[in-house]
Amino acid sequence: MLESLLKWDRDTFVYLNTLGVEEYDRFWIVITTINSWIPLFITFFFFIFYKTKNNIAIRQTACLLGLVLFIITLTNLTKNAVARLRPNNEGEIGALIRILKSPTDYSFFSGHAASSFAITLLWYLFVRKKIKWAVVFFVWPMLFSLSRIFVGVHYPLDIIAGSLIGCGSALLFYLLYNQFLAKSLKYSTKG
Incomplete structure (x- = not known):
């Protein structure tokens, strides 16, 4: 079973990777580079602070940053294990x-997929009632994750697992935020 799954993973990766054409190489390299997405991160924080009271926005930002640290740590531990x-x-x-890229660390699971889906989902959960079209921002993690196949550095299972772990982590942090940070805000405003 595991061997057939890994064979599917390899075959699917080779098929998808070889669909890439040289004319789009620069596009995929830009898409896969984290610095290319800095304007998006600024937009995320802008919408949090623009649509939310400052004390809530600060806590949501802290929660997002905590999620990023959690994902980075979990990714590195898992890759090494x-x-x-x-x-x-x-x-x-x-x-x-x-x-198109040649990192030398390990592959499973994709930190790009995990972090991008985690950040986007948690941000979406924070702003979805205030920004009805926020679902559009899920284009980022999909492109960001797909780029990892086209630049030759991740198998599909790496990306699928990273996406699921990222979404699960975002849901966990959203639950923790509502359980602790949001509740403490309610208590502090009553006093």
Whole structure:
């Protein structure tokens, strides 16, 4: 079962990666670079502070930053524990694919997918009642995650697992926010 799943993962990766064309390489390199998304992060914080009272916005921002630290830590611990080589570092597959980036750390799970889905989902849960079209921002984690296949550094299962872990982490932090930070705001405003 596991072997057939890993075979599907490799075959699907090679198929998707080789769909890439040279004319779009620069696009995927820009998409996969975190610095390219700084304007989006500023937009996220703008909407939190624009649509929310300052004391709530500060707590939501702290919750988002805590989530980022959690995801980074969880990603690094998992990558080192699982120790799955990236496709760009596997000789057999490396000869078949297009490689646009060459990180040397491990592959499972995708930190790009986990962090982008986590940040977007938690931000969405904070602003969804105030910004009805906020769901549009999920284009970011989808493109960001997909870019990892086209630049040759993640298998589909890395991305699927990262996306699920990111969404689960966002839901956990949203629950913790409502349980502790939001409740403490209610109590502090009553006093």
